[in-house]
Amino acid sequence: MTxxxxxxxxxxxxxxxxxxxxxxxxxxxxxxxxxxxxAANDKGRDVIGFLSRARHEGEWDLYQCKRKTRARSSGSARL
Incomplete structure (x- = not known):
């Protein structure tokens, strides 16, 4: 089993x-x-959990779905 x-x-x-x-x-x-x-132009907001009916005017949690690729490690930069 995987x-x-x-x-x-x-x-x-x-x-x-x-x-x-x-x-x-x-x-x-x-x-x-x-x-x-x-979606395209989602400003990094993939999933949002709203804590009140005020939506973006109130408190909310942001979930950004990113994957680390094997070709490039996260957090490293080449100048």
């Missing part, structure tokens, strides 16, 4: 965003709404 972490790595981008959306919906009963944005 480990869960291995299966997550194998997800396509849209599947990863869907997974995170489901996770956010189930993780917190504090959210009044969970919205998956994840």
């Amino acid at each position: 480990k869960p972490a291995t299966r997550i790595v194998e997800l396509e981008d849209n599947e990863l965003e869907e997974f995170v959306e489901i996770y956010a919906e189930r993780k917190s009963k504090d959210y009044v709404e969970v919205e998956r944005v994840g």
Whole structure:
């Protein structure tokens, strides 16, 4: 049986965003709404968990779905 972490790595981008959306919906009963944005020009907002009906005017949590590629390590830069 494949480990869960291995299966997550194998997800396509849209599947990863869907997974995170489901996770956010189930993780917190504090959210009044969970919205998956994840599109071009989403300003890094893939999934948002709103803590009040005020949506962006109130408090909210941001989930950004990124993957580290094997070709480039995260956090390193070449000048």
